[in-house]
Amino acid sequence: MPELPEVETIVNQLSPLVKGKTFENINVIHKSILNIPEEDFNEKCQGKKILDLKRRGKFIVFNLKNALDIVIHLRMTGMISLKKSLKEKHLSAIINFKENFKFYFYDIRKFAKIEYLSINDKSIGREALSEDLLSTLLNLDSNKAIKAILLDQTIIAGLGNIYCDEALFQAKIHPLTPLNKLSKNELIILHDSIKKLLLKSIKLKGCTISDFRDIYGEKGNFAKELKIYGKNGKECFICSNKIEKIKVAGRSSSFCPKCQNQK
């Protein structure tokens, strides 16, 4: 599923291609992808210049001149592609620009959204790669499970199930540990793990478990770096203990019961 590094990869590739171009229209195949009717969307965006393309958490933000933003969330299986090469039945929309440029929006599970609104109206927390993430964690006095905190986009923006499991494993923290039971040192190590994992994955153009592709249809190379996510039932590569799976905040969470002690 696209999380911060995957969205960053898409934005890095797409940004130089759309910046400065002018929005022409969106041709919607799967209606519920938009937050407003198609004709309203086109009326509001047609002729607007793309000032900038940015990532905010897991959102892709088209900053329009004299208008609100076009905000895309890929959710589970949303894909932006320059080529019309994927399965026709998964094509959700085509976004056209005045300068004879277009991209295709594919989505297998139809969870993804393309919205016309102001990104500032969304409640989005601290960027997972921002320098003050550590102080946010240190100052947040909560007895909620650390994994639930990491997944909460209104607190920390950009982490999903994969990078949460990996970071907690690397920091040797059990996903159910309440945040306020973690020492300062443990949070420093966790913060460091998050940062290193995200930067490494960005370098490798994201993580492809099954569906993720960049705008050229290429897979990300981070999946081979995974140590714990989706590896329940297998042996921990550090201690050879059997990796277990539990539900935390509604998501499956893989962890090593020996390396990650619960407090």
Place this chain on the structure above:
DNA sequence: CATGCGTCCTGCAAGC
């Protein structure tokens, strides 16, 4: 206000 669960959706894999 905070918390927690149901909902959206399809593909894949396991089980019988």
Place this chain on the structure above:
DNA sequence: TGCTTGCAGGACGCAT
């Protein structure tokens, strides 16, 4: 082999 069932999950809406 072919069917059914369940699981995967991000953000949001709604109920408590």
